[in-house]
Amino acid sequence: MSLKIIIGSACKELGTKVLERMSQPATATVLECFPDGEFHVELLDPVRGGDVFLLQSTCPPVHDNLQELLLLSDACRRAGAVRITAVVPYFAYARQDRRTGGRQPIGARLMADLLVTSGVARVVAIDLHNAALEAAFSVPMEHLTAVPLLAEAAKPVPSGAVVVAPDLGAVKLAERYAGIWGLPMAVVHKIRLSGSEVKVRRIVGDVANREAIIVDDMISTGATIEAAARAVVEHGATRAQVVATHGLFVGEADRKLHSLPLDAVLTTDSVVPPTLSTDLHVRRASLDGLVAEAISRLHAERSLAAFRAG
Ligand code: R5P
Numbered sequence: 001m002s003l004k005i006i007i008g009s010a011c012k013e014l015g016t017k018v019l020e021r022m023s024q025p026a027t028a029t030v031l032e033c034f035p036d037g038e039f040h041v042e043l044l045d046p047v048r049g050g051d052v053f054l055l056q057s058t059c060p061p062v063h064d065n066l067q068e069l070l071l072l073s074d075a076c077r078r079a080g081a082v083r084i085t086a087v088v089p090y091f092a093y094a095r096q097d098r099r100t101g102g103r104q105p106i107g108a109r110l111m112a113d114l115l116v117t118s119g120v121a122r123v124v125a126i127d128l129h130n131a132a133l134e135a136a137f138s139v140p141m142e143h144l145t146a147v148p149l150l151a152e153a154a155k156p157v158p159s160g161a162v163v164v165a166p167d168l169g170a171v172k173l174a175e176r177y178a179g180i181w182g183l184p185m186a187v188v189h190k191i192r193l194s195g196s197e198v199k200v201r202r203i204v205g206d207v208a209n210r211e212a213i214i215v216d217d218m219i220s221t222g223a224t225i226e227a228a229a230r231a232v233v234e235h236g237a238t239r240a241q242v243v244a245t246h247g248l249f250v251g252e253a254d255r256k257l258h259s260l261p262l263d264a265v266l267t268t269d270s271v272v273p274p275t276l277s278t279d280l281h282v283r284r285a286s287l288d289g290l291v292a293e294a295i296s297r298l299h300a301e302r303s304l305a306a307f308r309a310g
Helices: 009-022 062-078 107-118 131-136 147-153 168-181 223-234 253-258 288-299
Strands: 002-007 029-033 039-043 050-055 083-088 122-126 141-144 162-165 185-194 197-204 212-219 240-247 262-268 282-285
Touching: 002 009, 002 062, 002 288, 009 050, 009 062, 009 288, 029 062, 039 062, 050 062, 050 288, 062 083, 062 107, 083 288, 107 131, 122 288, 131 141, 141 288, 147 168, 147 240, 147 262, 147 282, 162 168, 168 185, 168 212, 185 223, 197 223, 212 223, 223 240, 223 253
Parallel strands: 002 050, 050 083, 083 122, 122 141, 162 185, 162 212, 212 240, 240 262, 262 282
Antiparallel strands: 029 039, 185 197
């Protein structure tokens, strides 16, 4: 099976680096939007008999990027691809992994079903909101992590620092960073009031007179990081910095973060570079090495164990 790599609109920057690293040409495509809002997708190169990797994050505009991925997959299936792997560095709807009340959908499960229906035989994702999401898929899911590369990119970390999980869901992630850096941990007990509002109940662990390194899977509206940063400073932390895999920065996110005493904000290039309305300095470590290695290994039927999340 010949290797074919298709880059979606949301992963142009990352995809270009991945192709360069792998010395691979991109499979050419037409990706356009008709005047009525429908997408038109076409493969300009053959994929028949191919082992196809579709690289596309489902970041905002979520439904456009998702639909493009689904159409690309369907096009590959109909054009005779033998196997289609969706490499989705940022996987949308991962936070909708269960019903929190009655009469709600399970968005993550529906995403999984849509991908499989379109022809995807395997999914690769990076630092999902919830590792248990794998269970939503009827096809193999490779859940990889960017923690080691972000932990390296964040160095040097101050020796007296503390790793802070900004909510209970980030505890495992924080444990991983704390283990790599050899630092203690603290946990912020957050409750979510709405899609863009959160409230801190208390902090478990000692942050006084320490620099706080707040770690999370993603920054969306920035509300979680803002609440955590304000809380640790109120509890005596000297400064704070942020490390999060997916930097979406939607709405007022960069304004919120800009107003905080942050030394650094580190994310990855898992999504389209956000347009910021402030001069907030966001450093983006590239996932190109991780994604290139994942594609090479999967194509060669080799293990990904060394890159798996938790
Ligand atoms: C939630 O549990 C996630 O891990 C993130 O903390 C959260 O989704 C980030 O969203 P926002 O930036 O809108 O608070």
